[in-house]
Amino acid sequence: MSLKARIASVFDEPACPTNREKSETTRRKGCSKPLTPGAAAGGCAFDGAKIVLQPVTDVAHLIHGPLACEGNSWDNRHSASSGSDLWRRSFTTDLSELDIVMGNGEKKLFKAIRTIVERHDPPAIFVYSTCVAALIGDDIAAVCKRAGERFGRPVVPVEAPGFAGSKNLGNRLAGQTLLDHVIGTIEPDDVTPYDVNILGEYNLLGEFWFVKPLLEELGIRLRAVIPGDARYRDIATAHRAKANMMVCSSALINLARGMQERWGIPYFEGSFYGIADTSAAIRDICRLLVEGGASADLLDRADALIAREEAIAWQRIEPLKPRLAGKRVLLNTGGVKSWSMVDALQEAGMEVIRTSIKKSTEEDKARALAALKDEKHLFDRLPPREIYRMLADGEADIMLSGSRTQFIALKAKTPWLDVNQERHHPYAGYEGFVELLKRIDLAVNSPVFPALRAPAPWDETGRLLEGTDTPAEVTHSFRKFADGVLEDADDC
Amino acid sequence: MSATEVRSLSTNPLKSSQPLGAAYAFLGIEGAMPLLHGSQGCTAFALVLFVRHFKETIPIQTTAMNEISTVLGGADHLEEAIVNIRTRANPKLIGVCTTALVETRGEDFAADIASIVDRRADVLGDCRVVLAETPDFRGSIEEGWSAAVTAMIDALTQPAVRRDPERLVILAPSHFTVGDIEVMRQTAELFGFVPVVLPDISGSLDGTVPDRWIPSAYGGTTVADIETLGAACHCIAIGEHMRRPAEALKRETGLAYTLLPTLTGLAAADRFVALLARLSGRPVPASIRRRRSQLQDAMLDGHFHFGGRKMAIAAEPDLLYQMASFFAEMGAETSVAIASTPDSAILEAVPAEVVVGDLGDLEQRAVGADLLVSHAHGRQASERLGIPLFRVGFPIFDRLGAQHRRSALYEGTRDLIFEVANTLIAADHHHPTPESLDPLRNRETLHDSRPSPEPRRH
Numbered sequence A: 001m002s003l004k005a006r007i008a009s010v011f012d013e014p015a016c017p018t019n020r021e022k023s024e025t026t027r028r029k030g031c032s033k034p035l036t037p038g039a040a041a042g043g044c045a046f047d048g049a050k051i052v053l054q055p056v057t058d059v060a061h062l063i064h065g066p067l068a069c070e071g072n073s074w075d076n077r078h079s080a081s082s083g084s085d086l087w088r089r090s091f092t093t094d095l096s097e098l099d100i101v102m103g104n105g106e107k108k109l110f111k112a113i114r115t116i117v118e119r120h121d122p123p124a125i126f127v128y129s130t131c132v133a134a135l136i137g138d139d140i141a142a143v144c145k146r147a148g149e150r151f152g153r154p155v156v157p158v159e160a161p162g163f164a165g166s167k168n169l170g171n172r173l174a175g176q177t178l179l180d181h182v183i184g185t186i187e188p189d190d191v192t193p194y195d196v197n198i199l200g201e202y203n204l205l206g207e208f209w210f211v212k213p214l215l216e217e218l219g220i221r222l223r224a225v226i227p228g229d230a231r232y233r234d235i236a237t238a239h240r241a242k243a244n245m246m247v248c249s250s251a252l253i254n255l256a257r258g259m260q261e262r263w264g265i266p267y268f269e270g271s272f273y274g275i276a277d278t279s280a281a282i283r284d285i286c287r288l289l290v291e292g293g294a295s296a297d298l299l300d301r302a303d304a305l306i307a308r309e310e311a312i313a314w315q316r317i318e319p320l321k322p323r324l325a326g327k328r329v330l331l332n333t334g335g336v337k338s339w340s341m342v343d344a345l346q347e348a349g350m351e352v353i354r355t356s357i358k359k360s361t362e363e364d365k366a367r368a369l370a371a372l373k374d375e376k377h378l379f380d381r382l383p384p385r386e387i388y389r390m391l392a393d394g395e396a397d398i399m400l401s402g403s404r405t406q407f408i409a410l411k412a413k414t415p416w417l418d419v420n421q422e423r424h425h426p427y428a429g430y431e432g433f434v435e436l437l438k439r440i441d442l443a444v445n446s447p448v449f450p451a452l453r454a455p456a457p458w459d460e461t462g463r464l465l466e467g468t469d470t471p472a473e474v475t476h477s478f479r480k481f482a483d484g485v486l487e488d489a490d491d492c
Numbered sequence B: 001m002s003a004t005e006v007r008s009l010s011t012n013p014l015k016s017s018q019p020l021g022a023a024y025a026f027l028g029i030e031g032a033m034p035l036l037h038g039s040q041g042c043t044a045f046a047l048v049l050f051v052r053h054f055k056e057t058i059p060i061q062t063t064a065m066n067e068i069s070t071v072l073g074g075a076d077h078l079e080e081a082i083v084n085i086r087t088r089a090n091p092k093l094i095g096v097c098t099t100a101l102v103e104t105r106g107e108d109f110a111a112d113i114a115s116i117v118d119r120r121a122d123v124l125g126d127c128r129v130v131l132a133e134t135p136d137f138r139g140s141i142e143e144g145w146s147a148a149v150t151a152m153i154d155a156l157t158q159p160a161v162r163r164d165p166e167r168l169v170i171l172a173p174s175h176f177t178v179g180d181i182e183v184m185r186q187t188a189e190l191f192g193f194v195p196v197v198l199p200d201i202s203g204s205l206d207g208t209v210p211d212r213w214i215p216s217a218y219g220g221t222t223v224a225d226i227e228t229l230g231a232a233c234h235c236i237a238i239g240e241h242m243r244r245p246a247e248a249l250k251r252e253t254g255l256a257y258t259l260l261p262t263l264t265g266l267a268a269a270d271r272f273v274a275l276l277a278r279l280s281g282r283p284v285p286a287s288i289r290r291r292r293s294q295l296q297d298a299m300l301d302g303h304f305h306f307g308g309r310k311m312a313i314a315a316e317p318d319l320l321y322q323m324a325s326f327f328a329e330m331g332a333e334t335s336v337a338i339a340s341t342p343d344s345a346i347l348e349a350v351p352a353e354v355v356v357g358d359l360g361d362l363e364q365r366a367v368g369a370d371l372l373v374s375h376a377h378g379r380q381a382s383e384r385l386g387i388p389l390f391r392v393g394f395p396i397f398d399r400l401g402a403q404h405r406r407s408a409l410y411e412g413t414r415d416l417i418f419e420v421a422n423t424l425i426a427a428d429h430h431h432p433t434p435e436s437l438d439p440l441r442n443r444e445t446l447h448d449s450r451p452s453p454e455p456r457r458h
Helices: A003-011 A017-021 A024-029 A045-053 A067-071 A097-102 A105-120 A131-135 A140-151 A167-182 A212-217 A232-236 A249-263 A275-291 A297-324 A337-347 A362-372 A384-392 A403-411 A429-444 A448-453 A472-481 B018-026 B040-054 B067-072 B075-089 B100-105 B109-119 B141-156 B178-190 B223-227 B240-253 B266-280 B286-306 B317-330 B345-349 B359-365 B376-385 B409-426
Strands: A060-063 A125-128 A155-158 A195-201 A221-227 A243-246 A267-269 A328-332 A351-356 A398-401 A416-418 B032-037 B093-098 B128-132 B167-171 B194-198 B234-238 B257-260 B310-315 B333-339 B354-356 B371-374 B389-391
Touching: A003 A167, A045 A060, A045 A125, A045 A155, A045 A167, A045 A249, A060 A105, A097 A105, A105 A125, A105 A140, A125 A140, A140 A155, A155 A167, A167 A232, A167 A249, A195 A249, A195 A275, A212 A221, A212 A275, A212 A297, A221 A232, A243 A249, A243 A275, A249 A267, A267 A275, A275 A297, A275 A337, A275 A429, A297 A429, A328 A337, A328 A384, A337 A351, A337 A362, A351 A362, A384 A403, A398 A403, A398 A429, A403 A416, A403 B286, A416 A429, A448 B266, A448 B286, A448 B317, B018 B032, B018 B040, B018 B093, B018 B128, B018 B141, B032 B040, B032 B075, B075 B093, B075 B109, B093 B109, B093 B141, B109 B128, B128 B141, B141 B223, B141 B240, B141 B317, B167 B178, B167 B240, B178 B194, B178 B266, B178 B286, B178 B409, B194 B223, B234 B240, B234 B266, B240 B257, B240 B317, B257 B266, B266 B286, B266 B317, B266 B409, B286 B317, B286 B409, B310 B317, B310 B359, B317 B333, B317 B345, B317 B409, B333 B359, B359 B371, B359 B376, B371 B376, B371 B409, B376 B389, B389 B409
Parallel strands: A060 A125, A125 A155, A195 A221, A195 A243, A243 A267, A328 A351, A328 A398, A398 A416, B032 B093, B093 B128, B167 B194, B167 B234, B234 B257, B310 B333, B310 B371, B333 B354, B371 B389
Antiparallel strands: none
């Protein structure tokens, strides 16, 4: 299938509610919004594909292109691995001008694959296409096929060159790659009625490990978490799971639906952010498993575990409540988080003054509205200048957002916490939510902000302000001696 | 603050001796030669510690007390040492620092020195002799430093006959580095002042190569400057241990002083700068305001790494106060505060519960802290506890460039924020594991004492 056809197919997503609402003609156009030259922000399709696939830990990820694609982006994500660290190593063919002009790309790629096999002997290699490689027509699929035969292991072409479209498109192309080349290629011999996959979970900072032991306590077996802390074999056998939970819908919805179509695996969308959401996700996993033939008592055991964990979490939150009470939060994340965090923040005593509904579905918007009661608390996008004004004027005590807007808050001398992908703390599950509240406490109550907001003891021209606190003796000494004449030294 | 406890054992001492502190102060005087009045070892150990810290030749001499002079009295040794030093090194000032040996014996050193100076005036010429009584059974570096500066003012400074509105006396504390003094001086100069810093190790221990052999301290405050200290518009004393010399200066010359306990942190730097603006009557220059803004940004970027962190500090009282109040300003908690000596009034102001103790106490109490803050000898505790050590104070013998690290004023505080944050970032080699995050672990301890993982910056 050509790249163009593949793009059309990943965008014609019957499971996507936004897509369903479209008319036949608009659906055919796909959901790729044309990017505006000079006013675009965000990653390319290659970026999106790499984000989704790169956390697979024991695979060598080889980027076929000139340096920038990999050289400027490697080791920039915080997924955690319980095994191999091969995924963090950066492999690129670093195409040179001569390679491009002479058409040496394919040869170089093949040699690079061989070198990786010799040095690291990984169970599989993912080869990522890039703009230049696609432009000069390197046949990555053919090279991968040949290398796979030669070296006796899967060599998977990931064809998502940057110019193909947005990051989101890249996410989906990556999902498609897994469907086409990886999932279902190994038949497991240890299937149980309690096998589940989690799709779109990145195990950032190892946060999924806050959740995994709880599922395991219920006897649930995680066949594959894609891609967080996944190994190649986990993904290759993922088609035998009995249920799929999809964490980030816009990224991997095609993967979930594809697995349902091909192998009949039911899926639901859920989130491990916030207490209520974590509980709902655990219940939904159990419900799908029971529907698929697992013992019905799983639901009761899940309820007992949820009750226990929620009680512990609230107990831990209790001492934080007085420190968080009445703090006003500007939530600037969008998507699912436009509402999923609101309930929990409110429950902890904070007030969400506004929440962003960018990238949110109609359902997300409805739930955000339900949580915040009034349309005026919802906003689509705020220009940076407006965010700065709100924060500088003290309309919020803290902003929770992604790192893109970090410096708007900090330059407005306002506490800020990263709640998106580039954050530095694990927030998933019950314990993760307690961690999030602790981080909010540290940020919103940091003494740095009042110190920074206190005006300097001088005006913009550097002239001392009236009433500046100077020790009495100073003025005395200055008045007396500034003219350089000593009147009565013994008097002091 | 807990009362001084009587203890019979000091494990891994935090203190350095009082005569070492006094000798250190004399090293900030141009052409000075510190002379430790005690046995050879007193000087040799101090010398070795200085050399390890500064990586420089350090002029420091000994009266080489022996068994007989210890029994019969050390005046002869003192005289011989002073005359020999004068003849061989031709210093402008000899700073006699008494040690526990001679103080325990007990002699009238002041009278002895007066008599020596009188009798040997022909040899001594214009070389001044100053006595600092600094037995090492009391105090530590700060006390010794303070005693030496006070002794110099008492002995050398003359009653003032005029006030120069451009001259400003700054009494620098013992923990100020060459870098701190430079930034402080430059800031004062921007207001049109001609600052006299006492002691001024920035001229003597800044690691320059003078291209000839000089056996005494070179650079530093001149004796003439000390004599005319009173001819200034004001005196700024930094650190509680500089109150004594500031008082002495006021007594001698009537010069009023302002004591600033620290110059580290935004508010403290503001106080210093506002004081200079008030004294000079000039506006705060744009370059200083720019640096203030840079510090603000450093605080914003840095606070993520300080929030909720537990710091364990062991240091001399004023340095302890400086670090603990800096951490408090940045949102970190000083969970352990160990002071080397009990007597400083600043200990009351330290935002933590202060214990007087040693590095053994630090090691015992710092379990669970995120960072140890002490001089280089803290490394043993750091190794055993697996907690990184942030080196401050004296001695720092296992890192280069200690004399150029800054913590004073806007730029020093900015440096300090970055250095501490980088130390914490570098120490984060524990990647998260399934075990470290397992929510079912430690269920019996409900109040989560697990430290949060260090934010990783890529």
